[in-house]
Structures are given as structure tokens and as C-alpha cells.
Amino acid sequence: MSYLGAVIKRELKQMFARPLYIFSSVVIMLISMFFFLTVMKSGSPQNMPIAIVDLDHSSMSRRLVHEINATQSVKVVAVTATYEDARKLMQKGEVYGFLVVPEDFYARIGSQRRPTMHFYVNYAYTVGASTSYKQMLTMVNLASGAAHREVLRLKGLPDRQVMNIIQPIVLEGHLIGNPYANYPVYLLTTILPGILGIIITMLTIFSIGFELKMSTSLKWMHTAGDNYVIAIIGKMIPYTVLFVALGVSCNIILYEFMHFPVAGSHWMLALNMLFYVLSTQCLAFTFIGLLPTLRDAISVGALYSMMSFSLSGFTYPKMGMLPFVQALTNIFPLRHYYVNYVFEALMDAPLECMLPQFGIFMIFMLLPLTIHKRLKGAMINLNFPKK
């Protein structure tokens, strides 16, 4: 036991001897949280710039511009006289979309030959484009609904009936798990744990690889009474504590302070985080064990963890990927973290849904056993290239 204490003490000394450890964990995590929580503070995109090509020149078309400007999500930044002018603006990226109000449009509403209104949207900027498209669509439907209503009123129908006639079917949307379609809820709940995953991978590889590179691993083994298991566990404990603390603080900030929705139990989310941290740590440990040369393991670790975001399937779902890519998603702890997050926080699913993921987490945790001989050899014999 005293050996274990000695290794932990030695590791803590190293952690505080160089700013690198605290900077690349605590500081980077804080910067990331600060960045992502401030950058999307509006919740959904607002004031998306659009243009209107007004060929109608009526008071009605001018009113449409005012009505659109009164909404939060879009803003008319230009009213142009020709289609070509608006297209140029969109091509330069100054507007995400534009609406063409054709000649005599309002004068001919309700007549039988009306020219069609066109929305042009730039899907090279999908989020901006679909936000402005949705808003323009709503405005035009409101305008046409108003005209429609007028005609029926003139026929002497009572208001309530008019509303029902105009809209015989209503589609009521219920957004499960994120009732206001809030972007931070959708993105940060996986991005921030993903960033933590990068930090864990990099620091775990670095803390062990640096000993091998600097040939200090013999001293490290010596401190542990030449016991490999004590050496490893003692070295990992301070990091485990640090990473779990970072992960849980991340949960607390998102679910307690920011009040991101949690349908199930906060404790289960914490447990999910704990399993995620441990399995990421074990996986990174396996990397440095397989490649006991710091620079190789670091590069591989970095290249691997950058892919975890796309492959976790939190933006583009797994079901849309090619079969072999779907299989590949399994080797990323972030994928299993995300699946469990959805089950617990959004769906309040029964426990048995989460068990497979917890099982896979445990397989990750067993991986270090596969490389123990190789790493132990590297630590004692220092038989791998250092530079």
C-alpha cells in the first residue's frame, strides 16, 4: 500500500511540475465550455440575413418585409430590384436565401392566374438556409392565409368556422427530449464529453509515453516496488480522479446550471460518465501499450479521437451510414456514451436498454490486460525507439 501511495505522490509531483498537465486538461476544458456555451447562447440561429426581390412594389409587399423583420430568426438585409442582384448577394455568402415576390402578386391573389413565389436558399450553409426557409415559408403562409380568410369572410361565414375551413388538418409537433429544438442541448451534450475524451486520450498516452521517452520508467517501477500493477494503477489514479471530476462538473454545468433536459436520473448520467471516462482511459492506455513510442502513440491517439465525433452518430445518425462504417462506430467509447445519454436523458428508457453499452464499456476496460507484457517489457527494458 505504501508503494501505491509513493507512486501516486510521484505522479502528482510530475503533474504540477509542468504547466502542461493542468493546461491541457482543466484549462482546455474550461475554454471549450466557455466557448461552446457562449457561442450558441441564443439557442437557435437568429437574425439570419435574407434578401427580398420585390417585383411587386405594392404596399403589401413592403408590409411583408416589415413582418419578416419583426421575427427573430431572419432579417431582411437587402431589398433588390432584380433576381440577379439577390443571387449575387447569396453567392457572396451575404444572405442565406432570398424570396422573389413576382409582379402584380398581391393584386392577383385570389384570381386564377397568379405567378408563383420562389424561395431560393443556399444549402452550402444548411443551418442558415433551413432556418431562413422555414421562416419565409411561415410568413408566406400567413399572408396567403389572411387573403384566404378575407374571401371566406366576405361570403358571410363566422370567424371560427373560417379558421377550421382554412385549416382542416393540423399537424401538432411534439419534440421529444428537446422541446424547443435548442441547439446547445443537441450539440453540447456530446461535443463536450467528446472533447474530454480527447483530453483523456492525449494525457494518458503522454503520461506513460513520456516516462518511456525520458527513460524514467525504471525509476517509476522502482517507486512501485517493481510491481507493474501498482506502478500502473498508482499512475492512473490521479488522472482518473481529475477526469471524473471534469466529466461530472461538465454534467453539473449542463444539467443543473444550464437546465438541459433530463428525463431520467442524474445519477445514471453520472454513472454513464464514469464508465465513459474509465473506458477511454483504458483504451488510451492500450494505445501506448501497443505502440510504446510516445510520438507514434500520440499521433495515432489524436487521429483516432478526432473521428469519434462523426462516428458517434450524434449529428448524422448511425443508421444512415454504410454497414461497415456502422460497425466501426463501436470502437469509439463516445458512441456508447451518446447512446446511453439518449436513453437516460431524453427517453427515460428502462435500464435494460443501457446494459449493452455498459457491457461494451467493460470490454474497453479489459483491453489493458492484452498489452500488459509488451508495456511491462518496454518499461523495464526500454527497448523501443524514443525519438
Place this chain on the structure above:
Amino acid sequence: MKTRLNKKIIHLIQDLWMVFTEELKRVFRDPGVVLIFFVAGLGYPLVYNFIYWNDTLTDVPVAVVDLSCSPESRRFLHLWEATPDIAITHVCTSMAEAEDLMRRQKVHGILFIPEDFDDNLATISGQSHVSLYADMSSFLYMKATYMSANMVMLDEMHRVQIDRYQRMGMGPETAWALVQGAPYEEVGLFCPSGGYSSFLVPAMLIMILHQTLFFGIGMLAGTAREENETLYFLPGSRRRSVFRLIFGRAVAYLVLYLAIAAIDVLLIPKLFHLPHVGNPWDIMRLMVPFLLAAIFFSMTVSLFVRNRETGMVTLVATTLIIFFISGVSWPQASLPEAWKWTSYLIPATWGIHGFLHINTMGCTLLEAAKEYYALWILAGGYFVTASIGLWISGLIHERKKKQEAITE
């Protein structure tokens, strides 16, 4: 006089050539850098294209609860099933059953049709309510289920309206004119599929160039600092010349990366059917200032990298921030002012937008002039910071050496 100037120029060119060739050798001798520059620089574009191969999400599994069981409700469901976006995989008899399926993520949407659906439609002024429960775990599920259900709803609504107006005594044409109060049509310019990969992958290609350069250069600088201080001196000598070192190295990286960029931004979009309507020559002309800005930016930051690996350990996690701040996945127009200005300092921001404008939206280089010149300005600015930084850290290094010599 003239010969002395000539000699100077010859010396300069000799030195630059030496720095240039030495740097190329260092790149190819270093498996770590080869891994980042070539394996990641050329492999990531393939990986991301495979991940987002399908572009759009189709056949999202949904459950339906049809309490009306009428021809009208069956027609509605039939029309919905006919859309490519969803596939009705479960027909449930109660909401509880459907909710359980959603909870277990067997389905990502539920459509509920109440008992009185057909009765309300049959009367002249009744209103039917249909409920869609959309899984928000990915916005793409919601988009697939909600948009398709909405489209079916609108079509059905128009059909019912026309029917009602005719029953109210209108002729079919008048009824149709009234229903289509303000006809509209959506046109997706530039990126007609509106798919996920054609929107995200082009931006990612530029990010890959930027980040692989950043970490590769960081690794080279860290190594040079660890081994024999070659960071500060001309190859094989103790002479320091900031301009020759920075310029010679930058040209070495530029030559390599023009080749990598040509594959990534010209060949890959063609190969994977991403949008590629731009003029290839214009794209490569944009790449020159973009790569130079990225190179000098990386050289500036790499001055803070003490060891070979520390750059990566600390900064890999910031890749997400750099991508997010560029204003592609989160619209630039919605970035808070302070972050917008920060983003202007990062070459990737201008590189991505310039590339999207030319490659995806078919601008000429002239029409993307803002991005093009911004990149030249950044390249110039970071050239200055990299030079000053190298000069200062060289001085510090020399002083340390002298002190060590004295104490010895």
C-alpha cells in the same frame, strides 16, 4: 559594387535552397510528420466521405397509432409511407405501446391519428388534429419525420379544402385558386441535394489541410528544438537568419501542401460527387494564400511548443473550436461579435468560406476577393509574428547557452 550585390543574392538563394531542401528531408525522415501530412492529410478526406456516404437520411423507422381506422387515415399513412424519408415499421394499437418503442429507440417518430379524424374531415367546417412525436436525439431524425409528415398534411389539407369549397358551391377552378392562395416553390441554389455530406465535407476538407499543417509543423518545430537547436540556425552552421529560415521552410511546406491540396480540394469532390462547380485554377489560386497563412500561423503558434509531442497533447482538443467558429455548422451570422472577430484571425475561417464560394457556389476568384485578400493579409501578418517570434526565441536560446557556458 555590382559583384558584391550579385554575391549577396547568390548567397541568399543558396541559403534559401539549403533551408528548403533540408526541411523537405526533415519531413520525409520523420514518420510522425509523414503520418500527419500524408496519411491524415490524404486519408481523412476519404474517411469522412465514407462516413457521410449516403448524404441524406432515408427510411427513418416510425410507428403509427391509427385510432380512426378510416379510409382517410389510411390514405394519410399511405402517402406518408410513400415518402423516402420514413418507413413505417410498427403499427401500434395504443400510444403507450408506441411510446415504449420510441423509448427503446426502435422508432424515431410516432404519428398519432385520433378517432374523430375522418368525422371532422367529413363535415364542412370540422378540424382534425394529427400528432407527430419526433425524436430529438438527432435533428436529422426530426427533419425526416416532421418535414415529410408536414408535406403530406399540406397535400391532404388542400384536397379537403377543394372538396369543401366545391360542396359550398364553388367551381373547381375558383376553389383551386383559393386554396393555392400564394403558390410557392423552393429552389436550392448551389447545393441542390441539400444533403449532409455536400454541406459538411467541403468545409471539412479545408479544415483537414489547416489542422494537419498545424500539427505537423508543431511537431517539426518541437523536434528541431529538442534535437540540436536546429530551429534557430541555418543547416550545418551556427548562423542565424530569421528571414531565410522562415521563408525557406514555408516554401517547403507550401510545395508539399499544394500537391496535397490539389488532391483534397480538386480530386476528392469530383470522386465523391460533392459539389464542384468552381474553376479549379481559381481554387488553387485561393489555396496559395490560404496555405501560406496557415503555415505562418502554425509557425507562430509552434514557437510555444517546447517538445515534439506537447503541441498535440494540448491543442488537438481545440480543433472543434476552430471548426465551429468558422461559421459553417453554426451560421456565421449568429456568432456573437467577439467570437466573429476571433474567427477572422484564423486562416481556416477565410479558407473555408473562400473555398465554399468558389467550389460550391461557383464564384470566380474576383467574386471571392474578400476572402482572398483577407488570407494574404493574414499570411503577411503571421509571417511577421513568426519572424519576430523566432528572432526573440533565438536570442533567449543564445543567452541561455552563454549562461550555461559561464557556469560550466
